[in-house]
Amino acid sequence: MSSTLPSTSRSLPIALIRAREGVMAPIREMLSETGITEQQWRVLRVLSEHGLLDTTTLAERSSLLFPSLTRIAASMRDKGLITQTRDEIDRRRQLIEITAAGQKIIDDRTSQSTQIVDDIKTKLGTDNYETLLDLLGLLDLNSND
Amino acid sequence: MSSTLPSTSRSLPIALIRAREGVMAPIREMLSETGITEQQWRVLRVLSEHGLLDTTTLAERSSLLFPSLTRIAASMRDKGLITQTRDEIDRRRQLIEITAAGQKIIDDRTSQSTQIVDDIKTKLGTDNYETLLDLLGLLDLNSND
């Protein structure tokens, strides 16, 4: 039974935070001109990819907690980036859809965003990049055994 | 020039968030009994490992932004987990040290915490675990070329 914790310099949680900082820095820089946050960008990305979604599915796919999404959606609605409608069959459900203004934010940054991802792939090497995604997937609670 | 963003299901930022959730879930569960947060745990870990530190070094080693650390340190001081003293040579600097009460929180959870890390290593395999740490290190802005 070990009695010493691993050095914080080799700690997985801290390594994950720092890696995230490194990855998000250029994305955040890109978004700073748009007036939207990293989380709002993620919501737009998911909506653009999947179309009309209920709040539960949107929260899951954009990796946001429900209370966060409630606030973020209200803010995005006020900015005209999304629309919220009630499901007439199940009136508890709320349906969310991207607007043309929201889609334009995506379209205007697609090439720049692709470049950022390519830079990271180059930095790591494509094989390493895919390996990293696979290993991260193993840690995801909701997607494995 | 590509005109399509990668699928969000294969997005590195989202994969990093989800992996972090998976890793932190058992740690957060462990901490829920102690009344301290994940960030406060990190501060205690770093202080326990390195001893007396100035705020700048502590922020860097625990991967916290300065304004966050200001608040967290005030809260931890009020709980009696750390002490804050001013550096008499450079009076701008603040020196932070863990208290016996703070150290006890670490000591009481060392074995449980070690077990959590071991479980993750087992889940991934030790080789994969080391590979993952190495790849994450490549993404860290502050520690490479």
Add this chain to the structure above:
DNA sequence: GTCATTTCCTTAACATGTTAAGTATAGTGA
């Protein structure tokens, strides 16, 4: 020595993360 600059830290303002409690609608079984 004095003033501009730099460094170290704090405060402020707003967005999000996290947990718990609350509300409204739907489904279910007697």
Add this chain to the structure above:
DNA sequence: TCACTATACTTAACATGTTAAGGAAATGAC
């Protein structure tokens, strides 16, 4: 149809993340 439970979402409260502005002490150029 009447509880009872479950589901979908909201609200609240507090902690942290993030950026910008501010304050105090040290440093450097002159």
